[in-house]
Amino acid sequence: xxxxxxxxxxxxxxxxxxxxxxxxxxxxxxxxxxxxxxxxxxxxxxxxxxxxxxxxxxxxxxxxxxxxxxxxxxxxxxxxxxxxxxxxxxxxxxxxxxxxxxxxxxxxxxxxxxxxxxxxxxxxxxxxxxxxxxxxxxxxxxxxxxxxxxxxxxxxxxxxxxxxxxxxxxxxxxxxxxxxxxxxxxxxxxxxxxxxxxxxxxxxxxxxxxxxxxxxxxxxxxxxxxxxxxxxxxxxxxxxxxxxxxxxxxxxxxxxxxxxxxxxxxxxx
Amino acid sequence: xxxxxxxxxxxxxxxxxxxxxxxxxxxxxxxxxxxxxxxxxxxxxxxxxxxxxxxxxxxxxxxxxxxxxxxxxxxxxxxxxxxxxxxxxxxxxxxxxxxxxxxxxxxxxxxxxxxxxxxxxxxxxxxxxxxxxxxxxxxxxxxxxxxxxxxxxxxxxxxxxxxxxxxxxxxxxxxxxxxxxxxxxxxxxxxxxxxxxxxxxxxxxxxxxxxxxxxxxxxxxxxxxxxxxxxxxxxxxxxxxxxxxxxxxxxxxxxxxxxxxxxxxxxxxxxxxxxxxxxxxxxxxxxxxxxxxxxxxxxxxxxxxxxxxxxxxxxxxxx
Numbered sequence: 001x002x003x004x005x006x007x008x009x010x011x012x013x014x015x016x017x018x019x020x021x022x023x024x025x026x027x028x029x030x031x032x033x034x035x036x037x038x039x040x041x042x043x044x045x046x047x048x049x050x051x052x053x054x055x056x057x058x059x060x061x062x063x064x065x066x067x068x069x070x071x072x073x074x075x076x077x078x079x080x081x082x083x084x085x086x087x088x089x090x091x092x093x094x095x096x097x098x099x100x101x102x103x104x105x106x107x108x109x110x111x112x113x114x115x116x117x118x119x120x121x122x123x124x125x126x127x128x129x130x131x132x133x134x135x136x137x138x139x140x141x142x143x144x145x146x147x148x149x150x151x152x153x154x155x156x157x158x159x160x161x162x163x164x165x166x167x168x169x170x171x172x173x174x175x176x177x178x179x180x181x182x183x184x185x186x187x188x189x190x191x192x193x194x195x196x197x198x199x200x201x202x203x204x205x206x207x208x209x210x211x212x213x214x215x216x217x218x219x220x221x222x223x224x225x226x227x228x229x230x231x232x233x234x235x236x237x238x239x240x241x242x243x244x245x246x247x248x249x250x251x252x253x254x255x256x257x258x259x260x261x262x263x264x265x266x267x268x269x
Numbered sequence: 270x271x272x273x274x275x276x277x278x279x280x281x282x283x284x285x286x287x288x289x290x291x292x293x294x295x296x297x298x299x300x301x302x303x304x305x306x307x308x309x310x311x312x313x314x315x316x317x318x319x320x321x322x323x324x325x326x327x328x329x330x331x332x333x334x335x336x337x338x339x340x341x342x343x344x345x346x347x348x349x350x351x352x353x354x355x356x357x358x359x360x361x362x363x364x365x366x367x368x369x370x371x372x373x374x375x376x377x378x379x380x381x382x383x384x385x386x387x388x389x390x391x392x393x394x395x396x397x398x399x400x401x402x403x404x405x406x407x408x409x410x411x412x413x414x415x416x417x418x419x420x421x422x423x424x425x426x427x428x429x430x431x432x433x434x435x436x437x438x439x440x441x442x443x444x445x446x447x448x449x450x451x452x453x454x455x456x457x458x459x460x461x462x463x464x465x466x467x468x469x470x471x472x473x474x475x476x477x478x479x480x481x482x483x484x485x486x487x488x489x490x491x492x493x494x495x496x497x498x499x500x501x502x503x504x505x506x507x508x509x510x511x512x513x514x515x516x517x518x519x520x521x522x523x524x525x526x527x528x529x530x531x532x533x534x535x536x537x538x539x540x541x542x543x544x545x546x547x548x549x550x551x552x553x554x555x556x557x558x559x560x561x562x563x564x565x566x567x568x569x570x571x572x573x574x575x576x577x578x579x580x581x582x583x584x585x586x587x588x
Contacts, residue, residue, distance in 0.1 A: 010449025012348070012377040012418040019347060020374060028373040032362070039361035039397070103357025110323040111374040112346040112417075268325055 025113045029121025034128065037091075044129065047090055051083040052136035054202070059145065066145040073148070073233040074204060076141035080157075081228050082201040083133035084164045085221065089188045091126045092172025097184035100177070100263065109268070123169065130165050131158075149232065156231055164224050167245065170252035177259035195221045217241075220248035274301045275334075276421050276452045277322055282331035284317055291317040293476040294331070299454055301420075304447045306467030306484075307456040308491070314476040315456035319423050322454070323351050335421070347376070350419030352410040352427065360399030364390060364409060367398060368416055375417030387442060388412040404435045411439055415446055422446065424455040428462060440465050464488060494535035494556060498542070498549040499525045507547065514538055525550075 037044055055075065065071040099105050108118065141147040149157065171191070175184050196202060198212065199221025205213050216222040217238055223245035226237035277299040284292040292314045299305050307315045320326050321333045324340035338345035358367060365381055372378035385391045388408045393401065401409065407430060414422050427443070428436040443466060447453050457463050463470055463484075470487035472480040480487050495517070500508065505526055509516050518529040532538040535554050542549055 010418070010446065011420045011451040012375070019344060020376060024373060028370055032359075032366075032370055035366060036359060036361050102359065103354045104359050106325055107351065107353035107357055109325060110346065110349065110351040110423075111371065112343050112349065113374050114343045 019112060022117060025117035026120045026124065029118045030124040030128075031121075033095075033122055033125035037125070037129070044132075047083075047087055047129075048133050048136060050086070051079040051133065052140050054082075055079050055137055055140045056144070058202075060140070069146045069148060070233050070235070072141065072145035074229050074235065076137060076145065076147045077228045077232045078201045078204070078225055080134050080137045080141075081164055081221075081225050082196050083137055084130040084161055085168045085196065085201070085224070086192055087130045087133045088126055088165050088168035089172045089175070089192050091129055092122070092169050093175035093188040094181065094185045096122070096173060096176025097179055097181045100267075101181050106267070126169055126172075127162065127165060130161055134161065153232060160228060160231055164228060167220050167224070167249040167252055170249065170256045174252060174255035174259045177256065177263045195219060198222070200225050218244060220245055220252075223248070275299065276301055276303075276336060277454065278332075278334040279318065279321070280332045280334075282318075282321065282328045282333060284314075284321065284326070284328050286317075290476050292321075292328070295473075295476070295478055296331075297471060297478060297481070299421075299452060302447075302450055302452055303469055304453045304467055305455070305469045305471060306463035307454065307471050307473055308458070308460065308463050308487070309456075309473035309479075310458055313473045315473050316425055317476075318473070319351075319425050319454070319456060323349065323423055348417075348420040349423065350414040350417055350421070351423045352414045352425065354410070354425075356406075358398040358401075358406060358409065361397055363395050363397055364401070365394040367409070368413065371413045372416045375419070378417050379415070381416075384412055384416050389438065403430050404432060407431055408435065408439060411442070415442070419451070421452045421454065424453065426457060427455055428459075436462075460488065460491065489533070493531050493533060494554055496530040496532050496535050496538055497527065497551070497553040497555070498530070499527050499551045500547065500549050501525045504548060507545070511538065511541060527551075 059072070059075045059079075060066050065075060109115075172188070175187050175191070179187060198216050199219050200208070200216060201221060205216055205222065205225075208216060217240065223237075223241040226235075226241045227245065229235050230237040230241075275298045277297070279295055279297045282292055282295045283290070295314070295318065297318075307318065309315050317326070321328055322335060322340055324335070324342070324346055327333075327341060333340055335345045336348060340346065340349075362370075364385065368381045368384060372381060372384075381394075382391065385394055388411070390405065390409060390412065393405060398406065398409065407428065411424065411427050414424060422443075424443070428439050431439065440462075443453060443455075453466075455462075455466065467484055470480075470482065470484055471478055472487060472491060480490055498508075499522060502521070502525060505516075505519060505528065508514070508528055508530065511530075513533050515531040516528060517531050518527075520527045530538065539552070539554075
C-alpha cells in the first residue's frame with residue numbers, strides 16, 4: 001500500500017455550506033442510474049429489442065398490413081407504446097425495489113439532498129431508456145413498412161412519449177416501493193403482458209371479440225394506445241380514452257405515494 | 270460551551286424497534302472539534318444513535334439536533350459526512366464514479382484524485398467497486414465520508430475487517446482530518462480503536478449511556494483482566510468478598526474450585542491473594558473482552574462508581 005501521510009485538507013469553512021444546485025444533483029443521480037444500467041447491458045437489451053423483433057416477425061411479413069400506410073403506422077404505434085410501457089414498469093418497478101434492497105440506498109439518504117433529486121434523476125433515466133427502447137421500433141417501421149410520419153408529427157411523438165410514460169412510471173413506482181425485488185419482477189411481468197394484450201398493443205382491438213373490446217376500453221393501456229394512434233395515424237380515439245387515462249394516472253399516483261410512505265414508515269421511521 | 274457550538278445534541282432520546290428498546294432516554298452533546306468514541310458491545314444502540322444523527326430515522330421521544338437543525342432536513346446535513354456499509358457500494362460503478370457522485374453533493378469537495386491518493390486508492394480509480402478487496406472497500410467507504418470536507422464525520426465501526434496496516438493508515442487519516450478542526454463521532458466495539466483515536470469516550474450498553482468521560486478514565490473503567498485460580502471450595506466466599514472483583518464463573522473440580530475472576534487491577538488482586546495467604550494454585554491472568562467488561566459495568570453490584578470516571582454525570586448504572 002502506498003500512502004502519503006500529508007495532511008488531508010481540512011473541513012470546508014462554514015460559509016461553503018451552501019447546497020449545490022438541484023439540477024446538478026438530478027444530473028448526478030440520473031447519470032448514476034444510467035451507468036448502473038449500461039454496465040449490465042443484458043438487463044436492457046431484451047427490453048430494447050423485443051418490440052422491434054415483434055414488429056419484424058409479426059407485422060413486416062404481413063404485406064397487407066405492412067404496405068398499408070395507416071395499418072403500418074398503427075402497428076408501429078402499438079409496439080412503440082408497449083416499448084415505453086415495459087421500460088417504465090421494469091425500470092421503476094423492478095429497479096426501485098432492487099435499489100431499496102441495497103445498503104447504499106440508506107447511505108445516499110445521509111447525503112445533503114432530499115428525495116426529490118434522486119426521484120427526478122430516476123424519472124429522467126426512465127425517459128431516456130424509453131426513447132432508447134422506441135428507437136429500434138421506429139427504425140424497423142420506417143425502413144421496412146409503409147409507415148411514415150410528417151416531421152411535425154414526429155416531434156409531437158417525442159413529447160407524447162412523456163405522456164405515455166407517466167401513468168406506467170407511477171404504477172412502476174407503486175410496485176417498486178411496495179414489494180421486494182423478487183416479487184416486484186414477477187408482478188411487473190404479470191401486469192405488463194395482460195395489460196399490453198388486452199390494451200391492443202400486440203393485436204389491434206378491431207380483431208377483439210366484442211366483450212374484450214368493451215373491457216379493453218376501461219384499461220389504461222387501451223386508452224394510451226388509442227390516443228397514440230390518434231396522434232400518429234389520425235384514427236379517432238374512443239371518446240372516453242382521455243378521462244380513462246387520467247383516472248388511472250390519478251389512481252397510480254395515489255398508489256405510488258402510499259407505497260412510498262409505507263416504505264419510509266417501515267425503513268426510516 | 271454554549272448550545273450553538275454543539276455539533277450534535279441528543280436530548281432524552283428514546284428509540285424502539287417493536288418491543289426492543291434500542292435507546293433509552295439518552296442525552297449526549299458533542300462539541301465543535303471533539304473526537305468522540307462511542308464504545309459498546311454489539312446491539313448496545315451505537316448504530317441506532319448514529320442513524321438518528323444522520324437523519325435516517327427519527328426518535329420516538331426526545332430530540333436530536335445536528336448543527337442546530339433537524340437532521341432529517343437535507344440542509345442540516347450540508348456539513349455531514351458518513352460511510353456506507355462496506356458491502357453497500359454499487360458493484361458496477363467505478364471507484365472514481367462513486368467518489369464523484371458523493372462529492373457532487375457538497376459545495377467544496379476534495380478533488381477526487383487527491384482523495385484517492387490519500388487513501389492509497391489512486392491505482393484503483395477505474396476499478397468497479399465489486400472487484401475491490403474488503404480492505405479496499407473499507408478505505409473507500411471512509412474516503413467517501415471525508416470527500417465533501419464535512420465539519421462532522423460519523424463513522425460506524427470504521428476499521429472492522431482491516432489488517433493492521435490498513436487500520437493504522439485509516440486512523441492516521443482520521444487524526445489528520447480531526448486536527449484540521451473537524452468533529453468526529455465514531456463507534457467501535459474494539460477498545461484498541463477507541464484508545465487509538467478518541468479523546469472522549471462514551472460507553473453505551475443496553476441502550477443507555479453507562480459512562481462518559483476522558484479516554485484514560487473510561488479505559489481504566491472498562492479495561493478488565495480475567496484472573497483464573499483454583500481454590501478449595503471453602504475459600505470461595507472469601508474471594509467473593511474481595512473489593513473490585515467479580516466472580517464470573519466457579520466450576521467444581523476434583524482438586525478444588527476453578528474460579529474465573531474479573532478484576533480492574535489484576536496486580537492488586539494477586540497481591541491481595543498472596544497477602545491473605547489464600548490457598549490458590551494454577552494462577553492465570555488474561556485480558557478480558559469488552560463484552561465482559563460491559564457485563565461488569567451493568568452487573569447488579571455495580572463496579573462502576575458514579576463520578577469515578579465520568580466528567581458528566583453518569584446516566585444510570587443499573588438496567
